[in-house]
Amino acid sequence: MHRVSRPSVSGILINAAALVLVLSYALPYIYLLMTSIKPAADVQQIPPSFFPAVISFENFREVLQSSTLPKAFINSLTVAMLTTALSLMVAVPAAYVATQYRRRITTFFLLFALVTRMVPSVSLGVPLFQLLKSIGLLDTIPGLVLAHTSAAVPLALLLMSAFFEGVPKELEEAARMDGCTRFQAFRKIILPIITGGIAVTALFTFITSWNEFLYALLLTSESTKTAPIVIAEYNSVYGLAWGAMTAAAVLYSLPVIIVTLALQKQIVGGLTFGAVKG
């Protein structure tokens, strides 16, 4: 109690370091926000100003009225949500089995999933392109969902198995003694306990798909372009449309922020999972 009122030297240092760290993360984003609300003409003024002289939403108007960006947002959202759902459907049961019924083969399985993350996506892009082309899923939402799922599942598997690892094995056994089948024990006891973990995994999977650039660039062309591709194109097609680009980028970051805030309670619950054990 008394410590709080008397700031110590180390306390000040820690807070200062935290401030520097937060600013180094936040400054680019704040600058992006500031730029997006400048009039288009002011964006590239020399010398550049940090704060806008006049606040204007003309950049936002432009991107929202454009023919490409709203469509790209819908694509991105659809792909990210489907990827999240599909990844969870695969990773949650797989991670559960791999951790609860641990054998040498399941350990190998988890390790193997980790190894696939080490292959750079550039080298997977071309084979993926060929694969999707051969089954006619090139430039389609399902095609991109499959590609993103293949990238997201290993991460989801590792996260979920870490969460399942924290669930005492006796809970499943108690449920089975109380009259559950293995599946009922999973659905009625384990799943409700693990919702925080699932929320965290869902968020990371969503962000993985939402931010993904390379596969989207390779595997989509016209109808299914996602937001990151369209935002990048502001830089080439009509020269340098910095103002529109920053507005699009601000809009692009909103869903992630909204989802994170919406899942905040579950995420904190998921990250402090050990407390459930008691």
Add this chain to the structure above:
Amino acid sequence: MAGIELRNINKIYGNSFHALHDLSFDIKDGEFMVFVGPSGCGKSTALRMIAGLESISSGELKIDDRLVNDVDPKERDIAMVFQSYALYPHKTVRENIAFPLLMAGLPKAEIDSRVNEAARILELTTLLDRKPALLSGGQRQRVAMGRAIVRKPAAFLMDEPLSNLDAKLRVQMRAEIASLQRKLNVTTIYVTHDQVEAMTMGDRVAVMKGGVLQQVDTPQNLYKRPDNVFVAAFIGSPSMNLYEAVLNGRTLTLGSNSFEIPDRVFEGRPSLNGASNRQVIVGIRPEHMNDAAIRPSSAEISAPVTLVEALGSESMVHLNIDASWVDAGDPDAVADIGAEKAAVARFSPKSTIRAGDIARVAVDAEELHFFEPDTRTSIR
């Protein structure tokens, strides 16, 4: 309610570790059976096989005369209390206790009345709407008990249910569980590594060591007639004192001490008759060694006193007997005894003996135990 029958049960784990060897015994309907033994001896393995949580490598397990080797846990009608209690953290106390009834598909009114009844018996009524995280250790233990008794199962299995409680609560719960079991009269198997728990709670006690059943009997019989050196030392506290000795006729030589054995000892042990230079392991319970100055006896030994623990009602006198000390093979006991390997005698509190004295110790020679030095089994 049901009897449980084990016939030559073996457990070999996936890593080819042979955890249980030919376990065979019967548990009668309504009986309170305790599995006891040092940690790692296979008690939990045996219990989990009866529960159906662990597969049976070979042998037969029958519950109520039905072979259940391959029957799913949920079909065995058995309730289990886990060491960690395994309460469902997202459910309230009421939901925890009701869960097995819900799974059994009982009507809601029936569930409510049974849960309330169990809560009343276990004094949980005021806690029914709390989550387990907000309960004390003792309360969680009760909830785990409630979840077991509410079902009226054929049998209860309990794996060290009290080991996470503090000593005082443990003694209290020990009595409560024992009386609850007597009231409900449900076949119960109770696993513990604590021989005091085993002796005070069980109708019968199965002593295990290294995956092998050593002896099954009532607490009294285990104490009075242990089958081998391990059971002799494991049951009773302080442990039975075990030494190598030599028998010549009726004279027992224990290190530098010798004394005469009364005839009655030989009546029950014909193989000791007419012994000459017969090597034996002799066992003496602490209460069968007294201060000869207070209670003289025809069988006396003398030994230096290394320590006196005056407990008020009695004095634990540690003696340095110069015969060869026998290790009974209880891995948990080594820590207690340490390097000293002293004999412990339970003297009357009137004794004035002090550390450093040479004690004259009266041995109650009729109460001696004899074991074969090679097989370590009791000589009868």
